[in-house]
Amino acid sequence: MTSNLNLWLIPVLPLAGAAINGFLGKKSSRTAVSTIGLFFSGAAFAWALSVVFRVSSDALPYQEYLAHWIRSGSFSADFALYLDQLSLVMLLVVTGVGFLIHIYSVGYMWDDPSYYRFFTYLNLFMFFMLTLILANNYLVMFIGWEGVGLASYLLIGFWFTKDSAASAGKKAFIVNRIGDFGFLIGLFLIIQHFGSLDFTKVFAQVHPMAAENGGAGLLTAIGILLMVGACGKSAQIPLYVWLPDAMEGPTPVSALIHAATMVTAGVYMVSRSHMIFERAPMALTVVAVIGTLTALFAATIGITQTDIKKVLAYSTVSQLGYMFMACGVGAFSAGIFHLMTHAFFKGLLFLAAGSVIHAVGGEQDMRKMGGLRSYIPVTFGTMFIATLAIAGIPPFAGFWSKDEILWQAYQVSKVYWAIGIITAFITSFYMFRLLYMTFFGDYHGVQVDSHGHGSHGHDGHGEPHESPMVMLVPLMILAVLSIFGGFVGWGNRFEHFLGPVFGGGEVAAEAASSITEKVLMGVSVLVAASGWLLAYVLYCARPELPQKIADGLNGFYTAVLNKYYVDELYAKLFVKPLIDGSTTILWQGVDRKVIDDTVNNAADGARHVSDEVRHMQSGNLRSYAGWIAAGSAVVIAYMIWMGVR
């Protein structure tokens, strides 16, 4: 038995930071705000590290009970925390990457008027995310789940005076709500059949159940509903549409929430529920198919985007697809491994993109960049490393995790593997396209636009310039992690580490066919390299070619450029009918005709009746007397009649 780890400190520290900054930040200086923001997120990271060092692996899973929450009949849910190898990995990723991004934000957001608000939200996000990770039952997890949704909404709409940012925030929230609906129904099913939401209690009951091989049953239903929730949070088909729009938020937010941590909550939740999914093959297939399709689909859109953050957004969707593909083929540890490496290199990519945007004065269109390599060498270097990592070039982090997923997928179905490898090619291509468009060639920025004015730009921004050290240091640390982060998977050590959580079955099968694995590894490296080569040819050696190819593929290219018109389709299918229905039936029909009219007519009626009746109050004494006499006459007549009867 390990001594008390005081896990509760980890989520509560950022909450304290959020509270202090939220209540007092408006009047404090920027230095004070950033000190508090950094201190509390850093303290959470430090405490998480100390937990890692103090806990011994045989003491896991460790549970920490905090307080009663709900006691209703036989059902109960407590505020309690749960720590095992899985949550430990997530804990370190979230606090570590989160802390780095906090540091970066100090530089990136320095000039923003609502500086304190940013750090409040960021700390609040950390609190909810850590609650989500450390929950010991689905209900506490759901608090975190909804909370990160709220923080995401607040941060996407951080510049809420901009219409597009405000509506992107709403879109993210509403699309997530659809997923949450599925998640909730799944939870209700779990309560209904297992009478509890505690992970340990539910899984103990699920454990002896047989796999639902014959057809769909209870576990399949729960699994698919949980997957609906994960689709919303982790931006999978068909609910991925909010993530690209979420790029309206500040870039550190995109890095923290929409790349490294929050969007991986779905993967975490599915992995956490692996006991259920493993016994529901059909649900697993759903997960795998959704993941695979999303990976390919989003990657193709990524090719055509010209906004640097949009490319990365679609890339995130695509990489999340990989993670779900891994979960879907039962390789949960591979999924979590990719989640971790992805947090490193995608966080780095976003932060580097932020540094690029910072350098060119807020421009996000890659066509107006180019040649930035010499202006911002550190950013270029780190971004280059991240690109190598995501493209799957060995020995960078992404190679190890992606290769692991592809290998596991190959063992289940070659179709998954084939689509995965195509996606890997596309990934490599669009990432190097981004790199070449941004950093190579000539600078197409402000000088070209303000041709003839003599100086650069109307905004007085001047030459592209390197970011301050406070932004570069996180980049460098993440770059180191992107290089070496993959080695924790060397010799399946990562899988062994997560073994107690997911069961050691898959590890044993590993060693058998290592020749095939080597061949597949070679193929993925080859594919990544050819993607690089193609990008080099098209965007560096012969930059006039892409336009020709695009013209050649006329219709298809336009469709991809417009993201396959999915937003338009959803608008037609769901949004417009909903708005029309709400307007004509609910607003004009129910609200105005029924509710408003009932109230108004009742009031009108009362007024009309009173208008008539008030004439009785004539002020004429004799008419009052008349009324009294008439009334008494009626009463007497009634009494006589009663008496006679």
Added chain:
Amino acid sequence: MVPLSYYLVLSGFLFACGVAGFLIKRNIITIFMSIELMLNGVNLSFVAFAAHWHSLAGQVFVFFVMVVAAAEAAVGLAIIIAVYRTRETLNVDQVNLLKL
């Protein structure tokens, strides 16, 4: 011995006169007197019944009515004087400020 019904008819007549006077007349003093008439009509029926049933309760009740009537007369006349001082009329149709 005068039968009970005679008294009751007279009592009803007096009361009806009071009601009619109350409704018809405009002079506030007359209306006031009509009220007294109604009270006395009722008093008559009380004592008639008391004599008929050999019960003192009816007579006791009459004393109560007379006491209340005396008090009412004092208050009522005071009000009438106050009204006359401000409105300079005794016509109740002109004392009609208390209306919407």
